[in-house]
Amino acid sequence: MDRWRRITAQQRSLPGDDVPVVLSEQGTHGPVIYALSAEARRRGIVEGTRVVDVQAIHLDLHVERSDAEGDRKLLDRVAIWARRWCPWTVRDGMDGVTMDITGAAHLFGGEARMLRDMGARFKMQGLSARLAVAPTRGAAQMLARHGGGGVICGPDDLAVAVAPLPVAALRINADTVRLLQRLGLKTLGALMEVPRVALMRRFDRVAEEFNPLVLLDRALGRTADPLNAPEDAVRWLARVRLAEPVIDPVPHLDALAADLCRQMAKAELGARRLRLTIYRVDGEWRSREVALASASREAAHLVRLMAGKLEGIDPGFGFDLLTLEALRVEPLALHQDHLDGARDAGKDVAALLDRLTAKLGPEKVTWSAWCQSHVPERVEGRMATLAGAPEAVIEVARERPLRLLEPTEEIVVLYAVPEGPPARFRWRRVSYLTARYEGPERVSPEWWRDRPGTRLRDYYKVEVGDGRRFWIYREGILGDGRGGDPRWFVQGIFA
Structure with a gap:
């Protein structure tokens, strides 16, 4: 919802705070509610409800389309950004981020100060956050979503803290929630008091991700629930720090390109897109990007391309930091040149395309692209050379005019x-x-x-x-x- 508000505010005015706003996604029997505003939540609207049913009750309901893919990408970026507090973070479903702060809280003055710092920084990014700290991953998830947020729970208080929470906090499916409620087990405290033998026979065929007993044991720390955080995205970046501000970046391009190419050579990669950024002494920065027709890690070729893009760049009163980053890389295996000293004609063509595109623009250098179509005028089109090589089209041979x-x-x-x-x-x-x-x-x-x-x-x-x-x-x-x-x-x- 925060992301929708930020994007919509740039295009048009937002509904008032007294208007319930929901984001919808396509369900089995029509659109269902995907996300809620604060007013919609105050009125008792819940996720997963059909939009037509809610509109029949709340006539002033404002419905917008959701963007689940965009939300997922945002959460992935937030999960990486959250590694300023700890090295192990991962996206938690479509509405949260889980962080393992073991051994990191003391760096921020304790868990309470860490939570305050998190809340302030999320607010600066325009994101609302409900935060909770608990000894286990499952308990932290439940307390953040159903405990009001801002909760710090110790190991001795774990069972007491999660006891009042509803069984839906275990993130089980709707059928299991209804079954537990029919049995009179509406809270986790009631579930913990029931003898395990009877419940195990009832849920022995339920998968682990939906088994309430397994999930409860993980939340209480009885079984392991490790956090498998993905590795940081590799950035292919070379930088040069200068003792004194300078005006012309060209003399430093050779060192930057050589450093970047050495990094890519170790991983057998080549650059397809580069970005040079200069950081000025007044706090501003300027950048230039260049694309390549094929993967390359020839430093001299990269320098020629980038040097031709620096005309008109404003250095201000000078800059003292330069970075050259490969925004897109592709596999480029190490190979031995021809023993007879002959040049690779394919590399020469790719280098020519790079230089022409850098000088004239990507829309000016094109080649024919074949498309799968039986309408004659659609068989051949034009595409930018840097978009990739055109694919061959196999069809029945017929005589066609030249x-x-x-x-x-x-x-x-x-x-x-x-x-x-x-x-x-x-x-x-x-x-x-x-x-x-x-x-x-x-x-x-x-x-x-x-x-x-x-x-x-x-x-x-x-x-x-x-x-x-x-x-x-x-x-x-x-x-x-x-x-x-x-x-x-x-x-x-x-x-």
């Missing part, structure tokens, strides 16, 4: 052969008499791309009296219900 007209040109039919090509037609103010023809070749509309009502085409190879051959087609047929009389067009000329 020259295609773009756009196609309409012809006037003077006399048409029934179910055949025009016996005489006029194109560009010249009349032609058909000597022989071949066809038709029918091309149906692509229903997944074309608008409704698009008509099919019948293609003919037509040879006229002077020997020239045209590729023409009839758009539509009589009585197809998609327009009036068929129209004729010239699309290509054979050699």
